[in-house]
Every structure is written in C-alpha cells, then in structure tokens.
C-alpha cells in the first residue's frame with residue numbers, strides 16, 4: 215500500500231492532463247484526497263469566503279472538501295474499491311470514490327473555475343463524465359471519444375468554468391456497464407451566483423442506484439439488466455436511509471438523480487411540490503405545476519421544491535411497490551386464499567424449519583425475523599412508533615418539526631401527534647355503525 219505521502223508524490227510525477235495545456239498544471243501539487251469511512255449523512259460544508267448559498271446535504275453521503283488555488287477551486291476524486299454498508303447487516307463490495315459509493319457530492323457556485331483531479335486506483339481504466347455540466351468538449355470525460363481513458367494508477371485533471379447553476383451528476387464513461395453497476399456515481403451541485411435565486415432553507419440531494427446481489431454475496435451482478443433486488447437512495451435502503459429533518463415553514467429542495475436502469479416515480483406525502491430544476495437547468499415558474507409524484511427517468515435529475523407547512527412524519531418513497539422491498543425472490547407464487555396446511559405437513563417432514571406463508575398476504579414478513587443468508591436484508595422491515603412499517607428499498611421519511619433549529623440535520627425521532635389526531639379503532643358493531651346506505655340511495 216502506498217502511504218499518502220508516496221501517493222501524492224507518485225501521482226504528481228505521473229500526472230497527465232486531459233487538456234491540451236498539460237504543461238500549465240503538470241507541475242502543480244495535487245490537493246489531498248479526503249476519504250470517508252462512514253455511510254451516515256455528514257454535515258454540509260459552509261460556503262467558501264465571499265460566497266453565499268445554502269449548502270446541500272447528501273442523504274447518507276458527504277460533500278467533497280476543496281481548496282482554493284488562485285482563481286481555481288480544486289477537488290481531488292479517487293476512483294477505488296470501497297465497502298459500502300447498504301443498511302446495517304449488509305456490506306457491499308463496490309467501486310466508488312474517496313472511500314464511499316456513491317462518491318462525495320461536488321458543490322460549487324455558478325462562475326467558479328473548477329479543477330478536478332481524478333486518480334485511478336481501480337484495477338482497470340476509467341474516466342469521469344460531468345453529466346449535465348456544460349464543459350468544453352475535451353473535458354466531457356468520454357473515454358476514447360474526448361480523451362484517453364485514465365490508466366490504472368494515473369491521475370488526470372479536468373478544468374472548466376461552471377457557467378450555469380443547477381443539479382448534475384458525475385459517473386465514468388469507461389466500461390460504463392460494469393463501472394456504474396459497481397456503484398460509480400455522484401452528485402454535482404452548482405449554486406446560483408445570486409443567492410436569492412430560488413433560495414431554499416434546506417437542500418437535500420441523492421442519486422438512485424440499483425443492484426442485483428445474490429443472497430449471501432457482496433459483489434453486485436454487473437450483467438443484470440432487469441432483475442435487480444436492491445433499490446437504493448445513495449446506495450442505502452430503508453431502514454438504513456437517513457430521514458430528512460425539516461423545520462416547519464422551511465422552503466425545501468430535494469434533488470433526485472437516477473442512475474438505475476429504470477424510471478422511479480418518487481412520491482412525497484403531506485405536501486404539493488413543483489419540479490424546479492432538472493439536469494438541463496431551472497424550470498421557469500410559468501412551466502411548473504403542482505405535483506405529489508415526480509417520475510425520474512433513467513439518466514436524469516429532478517429537483518423538487520416545496521414549503522413544509524404541516525408538521526409530521528411524511529413518507530417519501532418510490533411508488534413502484536417492488537422498489538420499496540429489499541432482497542426477495544421474484545419467482546414466488548401467489549398463495550393468497552390457498553390452504554397450505556396439508557402441504558406444510560409434507561414439506562416439514564423434509565425441511566422442519568420451513569414455514570407456509572402468504573395465505574393471507576405477506577404482511578407477516580414485516581414482523582418475522584426469519585433466519586437469512588449472511589449479508590442480505592429482510593424483504594420488508596423497519597419499525598415505527600405504531601408497529602412494523604413493512605417497507606425496504608427506496609423509502610424514507612421527511613420529518614417536519616416546529617422545534618428544529620436551522621442547520622440541525624439530526625433525526626428528531628418520531629412525530630408526537632396532537633391528542634385525537636391519529637386514525638384509531640372505533641366500535642363497528644352493527645348497532646353502533648353509522649347508517650351509510652342512505653348516501654347510495656336515489657331520491658326519485
């Protein structure tokens with residue numbers, strides 16, 4: 215293993231620029247490459263001197279620190295093998311950047327000149343494409359087309375000016391199928407130069423990725439095209455995904471990027487939102503309409519803005535119901551209404567721990583802690599203050615509270631409902647039931 219000192223020296227000597235002006239930067243020292251060992255949401259980084267914006271918070275992620283060098287903001291990405299905790303109980307061996315997959319969020323301001331060093335510590339070549347960022351052609355990161363692939367062990371530098379604000383991504387354009395299926399991606403946020411433009415009080419971001427892990431394994435099946443079983447927000451699944459803590463009355467933005475291989479209708483309870491931004495820029499207000507679900511196509515970003523004007527624990531999830539499940543077999547028959555008792559007796563002779571399930575639906579899966587193969591997760595899980603939540607995958611909660619301090623992103627726990635405001639059981643015996651039929655009768 216190289217020490218960091220050796221690594222910095224070595225990569226400075228081996229520096230190859232993606233630009234035609236390599237001589238200018240070839241001798242520059244490379245900034246440190248910070249690394250992150252935790253999959254927990256890290257606090258945002260305040261703006262650099264003289265700049266004003268609401269820093270973005272990455273769900274179960276972090277922001278890549280930068281340094282100022284003259285008129286440049288300098289970043290250092292390291293493409294490498296990582297171990298990512300998908301949720302407590304499951305570790306995936308992925309490829310990512312600076313210790314995590316997805317990589318850290320790159321954050322800058324419209325007008326910034328950015329210099330991004332990319333060191334390749336993968337076993338094969340790579341590149342970085344800045345998805346949605348308008349860059350000179352030679353900075354576009356398409357291996358073979360706009361630059362040579364970054365060989366193993368080498369460092370390339372990308373330099374460009376950020377002329378437009380918005381929400382973007384980065385990912386390889388080298389052996390793309392494998393490298394994205396292995397988790398290589400990240401979010402790239404460019405704040406408007408005018409801090410008042412579409413200003414929000416809380417700004418969240420994440421990228422969606424999907425994997426097929428055969429139970430008990432830790433490497434994703436990179437050739438899978440359709441049958442994925444782990445659907446993630448920032449390579450985490452419920453109940454491992456951070457909540458989104460929000461102060462009552464806040465203007466909130468959630469930036470949702472999609473690098474899975476299918477679309478995701480992302481649904482928010484409690485509020486109406488509007489799509490304020492895509493990876494193509496800001497949507498004019500005259501072109502927005504109120505929504506509660508936004509379909510995020512593959513290779514796209516939708517940022518939604520809303521005012522959190524009602525307190526509570528509001529579900530936020532993909533509306534494809536199999537995307538709010540964790541690892542599950544997809545060849546299970548529908549047993550609803552079938553009598554399995556005789557079958558169970560026969561099966562138990564051969565497999566004494568086998569259990570007949572599904573006769574009355576699958577909710578019991580949410581309550582049962584059946585023995586699982588190593589390194590996998592229950593299909594539906596998570597427990598709230600009223601019992602099993604019966605979710606997994608792409609599900610989390612917007613937690614809106616009146617007593618949250620601005621800038622406090624700690625999980626505030628479960629919502630305390632005002633007395634009498636929770637749906638509850640009533641006496642439904644025929645004598646006490648309200649007489650409903652009247653409303654269906656026509657008065658001719």
Ligand SMILES: [Cu+2]
Nearest residue numbers: 478532534537
């Ligand atoms: Cu989905």
